[in-house]
Amino acid sequence: MALINPESEVVTQLAGSLSSNLFWISFVVIISFSRCFIRKYFSSLRDIPGPFLASISRVWKGIWSVYYGLKGNIHYKYQDLHEKYGPVVRIGFNEVSFASPDAAKQIYSVSTGFHKTDAYSVYPPPENPDIFTETDEFKHAIKRRMVSNAYSHKTIADMERFVDKTEERLFRQLDERFIGSESKECDLGSWLEFYAFDVIGEIVFSKDFGFLSSGTDRDNAIQFIESSFAYHSVVSFVPNYHKYLLGNPLLKFLAPPKSLLSEIALREIGVRRQGGKELDRRDLLSRFFEARATHPDKMTDLDIFAISHGALIAGSDSTASSLRAMLYYMLKNPQTYASLKSEIDEFDSEGKLSNPISYAEANKMPYLQAVMKEAMRMHPAVGISMPRYVPSKGAEIDGRWYPGGTVVGVNAWVIHRNKEIFGEDADRFRPERWLEDDSKAKVMARNMYQFGAGSHVCIGKNISLLEMTKLIPQLLRTYDIKLVDPDLVWTMNCQFFVKQKGLKVYLEKRRR
Numbered sequence: 001m002a003l004i005n006p007e008s009e010v011v012t013q014l015a016g017s018l019s020s021n022l023f024w025i026s027f028v029v030i031i032s033f034s035r036c037f038i039r040k041y042f043s044s045l046r047d048i049p050g051p052f053l054a055s056i057s058r059v060w061k062g063i064w065s066v067y068y069g070l071k072g073n074i075h076y077k078y079q080d081l082h083e084k085y086g087p088v089v090r091i092g093f094n095e096v097s098f099a100s101p102d103a104a105k106q107i108y109s110v111s112t113g114f115h116k117t118d119a120y121s122v123y124p125p126p127e128n129p130d131i132f133t134e135t136d137e138f139k140h141a142i143k144r145r146m147v148s149n150a151y152s153h154k155t156i157a158d159m160e161r162f163v164d165k166t167e168e169r170l171f172r173q174l175d176e177r178f179i180g181s182e183s184k185e186c187d188l189g190s191w192l193e194f195y196a197f198d199v200i201g202e203i204v205f206s207k208d209f210g211f212l213s214s215g216t217d218r219d220n221a222i223q224f225i226e227s228s229f230a231y232h233s234v235v236s237f238v239p240n241y242h243k244y245l246l247g248n249p250l251l252k253f254l255a256p257p258k259s260l261l262s263e264i265a266l267r268e269i270g271v272r273r274q275g276g277k278e279l280d281r282r283d284l285l286s287r288f289f290e291a292r293a294t295h296p297d298k299m300t301d302l303d304i305f306a307i308s309h310g311a312l313i314a315g316s317d318s319t320a321s322s323l324r325a326m327l328y329y330m331l332k333n334p335q336t337y338a339s340l341k342s343e344i345d346e347f348d349s350e351g352k353l354s355n356p357i358s359y360a361e362a363n364k365m366p367y368l369q370a371v372m373k374e375a376m377r378m379h380p381a382v383g384i385s386m387p388r389y390v391p392s393k394g395a396e397i398d399g400r401w402y403p404g405g406t407v408v409g410v411n412a413w414v415i416h417r418n419k420e421i422f423g424e425d426a427d428r429f430r431p432e433r434w435l436e437d438d439s440k441a442k443v444m445a446r447n448m449y450q451f452g453a454g455s456h457v458c459i460g461k462n463i464s465l466l467e468m469t470k471l472i473p474q475l476l477r478t479y480d481i482k483l484v485d486p487d488l489v490w491t492m493n494c495q496f497f498v499k500q501k502g503l504k505v506y507l508e509k510r511r512r
């Protein structure tokens with residue numbers, strides 16, 4: 001009988017498994033290096049400048065965007081990348097960011113066939129996308145067509161009284177809380193946010209959400225939306241990971257938390273479906289129901305929820321962020337504030353303004369229009385790039401060929417600072433640039449992306465312009481506004497929308 005040395009058998013087995021492990025580790029390392037090498041030196045994007053790690057792996061883009069996404073300053077990081085690498089930057093092994101006007105025009109044009117990437121599909125509701133989250137262009141076109149009448153110019157006139165009503169509520173609260181014998185600090189940024197949410201409640205559901213009357217973020221509803229954006233905007237940079245996180249199908253079996261606003265939306269839709277609410281006006285929800293009655297095959301109850309809820313989410317913080325920017329830049333630039341106040345006073349003394357100021361009247365005030373455009377140029381509400389796939393047949397952008405499926409995009413925070421379009425002082429807030437030369441102003445207007453462009457241009461643009469154009473002059477006509485800290489530099493947090501904090505002011509009632 002042969003004697004077996006158990007120790008030597010173990011050693012042999014260990015040695016065998018070690019060498020097999022080493023083989024597999026080396027195999028994986030060689031394959032990974034080869035992939036990185038191919039991506040860097042054989043990719044059709046190999047000549048495009050950008051961070052080295054971005055060109056060889058998904059990991060750089062993932063870490064970069066998640067890190068700065070969580071820090072909330074990714075809008076500035078896009079500016080830094082373009083400053084360092086130029087107008088075309090490779091920000092992923094298959095992704096390119098552009099800063100040129102021609103590229104932006106082409107990528108977001110209706111007819112060129114560029115389409116939304118799956119970054120959008122991580123936003124809720126997953127089971128039934130709304131107009132914003134729908135990535136199938138064919139389905140998107142149908143959804144958009146169904147409701148485009150509801151958002152058209154014609155309906156804006158009907159909405160003006162909803163805005164008047166909310167404005168009145170805002171002024172009543174500001175009078176009661178901040179006007180008195182002694183100056184009281186007013187966090188105007190929060191009040192503008194309450195206004196933007198309440199006005200959308202009126203326009204979409206004929207419902208007072210009660211943010212203004214309570215003077216608080218009721219039930220933390222705004223905070224809930226902010227946290228949801230914080231997750232979704234960050235995971236949209238790495239959409240493949242969503243299914244392992246909150247997009248995990250197993251989570252469907254848990255009841256997801258609902259915000260106060262979703263509950264109000266569901267309740268209102270339920271009441272309307274049963275014909276239980278007599279309205280003396282046509283709000284957006286009633287127009288969506290009309291669209292469904294005309295096209296029952298194309299629009300379902302689920303679509304009505306998705307689209308009305310989507311309007312609420314897309315239309316509130318965007319407007320609040322833009323309003324805050326208008327006030328902030330004006331208060332930080334006393335000359336601008338003085339010029340706008342004298343335009344308002346002049347119109348007033350000439351009897352050109354009603355009370356409250358109508359949309360048509362405010363649209364005739366050139367300096368007001370210039371201030372609004374300039375604030376949205378300096379501070380576009382959306383702080384991340386709007387990614388699109390190059391159509392499958394490929395496309396030439398800025399004189400260079402890109403294969404189908406390449407992810408391309410433009411960030412408004414980058415293109416709005418383009419010196420060739422907006423002038424050498426593009427980094428400065430200067431509303432006069434819009435009034436100096438008509439033809440230059442037209443070129444600048446064509447290169448503004450605060451509302452996106454093309455087939456996905458903001459469908460609520462007219463509504464938000466109505467809300468903002470009426471409010472700003474009425475606010476300045478009613479109050480003298482002073483920053484509590486004239487040296488204030490506000491803080492910003494970009495979680496899709498760039499939200500600001502710290503617009504503290506003193507208000508004093510103006511004599512008229």
Ligand code: HEM
Pocket residue numbers: 131132144310311312314315316318319322380381382386387449450451452453455456457458459460461463464
């Ligand atoms: C100042 C206020 C607003 C700003 C700055 C703004 C900005 C934008 C931008 C940049 C986009 C394009 C996003 C992309 O392509 O990725 C967009 C789309 C959209 N916005 Fe707005 N928005 C505002 C107000 C509103 C309002 C008031 C509503 C609704 C009542 C609304 C509803 C939508 C919807 C549904 C889309 C998706 C459109 C589509 O893909 O066809 N927005 N918005």
